[in-house]
Amino acid sequence: MENTEKKLGFSTRQIHVGKFKNSAGALCDPIYQTSTFAFDSVEQGGARFAGTEAGYVYSRPANPTTNSVEAKIASLENGEAAMATASGMGAITATIYRSVVAGDEIVADETLYGCTFAFLSKEIVQLGVKVTFVDLNEPGALKKALTEKTKVVYFETPCNPTLKVIDIKAVADEAHAFNPSIRVVVDNTFCSPYLQRPLDLGADVVVHSATKYINGHGDVIAGFVVGKKEFIDDVRAIGVVHMNGAVMSPFNAFLIARGLKTLSIRMERHCANARKLAAWLEAHPAVKKVYYPGLESFEGYETAKKQMSDFGGMISIELKADKATTAATINKLKLCTIAVSLGDAETLVEHAASMTHSTYSAEELAEAGISEGLVRISTGLEDIEDIIADFEQAFADLK
Numbered sequence: 001m002e003n004t005e006k007k008l009g010f011s012t013r014q015i016h017v018g019k020f021k022n023s024a025g026a027l028c029d030p031i032y033q034t035s036t037f038a039f040d041s042v043e044q045g046g047a048r049f050a051g052t053e054a055g056y057v058y059s060r061p062a063n064p065t066t067n068s069v070e071a072k073i074a075s076l077e078n079g080e081a082a083m084a085t086a087s088g089m090g091a092i093t094a095t096i097y098r099s100v101v102a103g104d105e106i107v108a109d110e111t112l113y114g115c116t117f118a119f120l121s122k123e124i125v126q127l128g129v130k131v132t133f134v135d136l137n138e139p140g141a142l143k144k145a146l147t148e149k150t151k152v153v154y155f156e157t158p159c160n161p162t163l164k165v166i167d168i169k170a171v172a173d174e175a176h177a178f179n180p181s182i183r184v185v186v187d188n189t190f191c192s193p194y195l196q197r198p199l200d201l202g203a204d205v206v207v208h209s210a211t212k213y214i215n216g217h218g219d220v221i222a223g224f225v226v227g228k229k230e231f232i233d234d235v236r237a238i239g240v241v242h243m244n245g246a247v248m249s250p251f252n253a254f255l256i257a258r259g260l261k262t263l264s265i266r267m268e269r270h271c272a273n274a275r276k277l278a279a280w281l282e283a284h285p286a287v288k289k290v291y292y293p294g295l296e297s298f299e300g301y302e303t304a305k306k307q308m309s310d311f312g313g314m315i316s317i318e319l320k321a322d323k324a325t326t327a328a329t330i331n332k333l334k335l336c337t338i339a340v341s342l343g344d345a346e347t348l349v350e351h352a353a354s355m356t357h358s359t360y361s362a363e364e365l366a367e368a369g370i371s372e373g374l375v376r377i378s379t380g381l382e383d384i385e386d387i388i389a390d391f392e393q394a395f396a397d398l399k
């Protein structure tokens, strides 16, 4: 089915879009576990390389199994096209490599996944690209940072790990009013296309760590770039094929196709569980602060309500305890797992400053609003009573 099929509902498309006919009539798309594809003749191989004949060449540029999940993600994000990558970082780096050259500038929000922050603050700058970090929610901050050299505005929403919510339409409108050719890139990992579709709100490109909710089962590292066909063709042909080589394997594409079949129902359960857990945490006397877009007391609540269809499965907390007591408390969790990553069936709990965000210095953490004691929770799909009971026993000695 074509990804232009917009009349079908989201859950139908997550299952059916991209499926292709196979000789055995297998219900699930087969895994084309091959590096290369046979040509009938030298002339045919030459024509495929020249692009004058359609067909597969080699699995770095394209493979039928990965093409199938690309069509699904393009459809679910309401994008023209998508490129599957080996990881979220593969998607992010290919996007940036194809958007800037030496002398160009990027404006990025200061609260980002740790490796994205490291790439933008330490690596891309070595290639002669200037990156200005701002708080995109601070009035006037974007306007002040934009220059004639700005090629990209980059952010996540909700941000990892503070769940800060950034108004996608407002940022895209302001960037495009300054210069319509600025590429507004949104990392949509925390929402998945089920909860939020940045392209509909004016963003130009969406990037994903598909390792998270899109796959949903904790057994794959993967990513996607979604946007206009012309840009995705360029990310594929140069950003991935020539530059970072971060191509998704056919087996991982198969696992993602399997995970995607239940994306909508998984997201609904993640959201329902997180809403209950956040309310319980907010009411607990040992909890200093709950970061969760679905709490009316949270700063990003109104924007989240406007641009997300539900509030997601991610929660962060600060306890009233010091760092050592916080760690000792988290160590008492029995059902919930102490691990980085998110969006899996299992509830995962991590300490951002020493784990996912250890690429930030102490000053940078403070600047980005990431408290030293911040604990991030990816609410899983277990029975919510069991998740809460686990936190209850771990918090038992706290006052």
Ligand SMILES: Cc1ncc(COP(=O)(O)O)c(C=O)c1O
Binding pocket: 087, 088, 089, 090, 113, 115, 116, 156, 160, 187, 189, 190, 208, 209, 210, 211, 221, 222, 223, 341
């Ligand atoms: C918001 C966000 N973007 C990107 C990434 C990088 O994705 P990957 O680990 O698949 O490379 C992560 C990883 O945790 C993330 O949380």
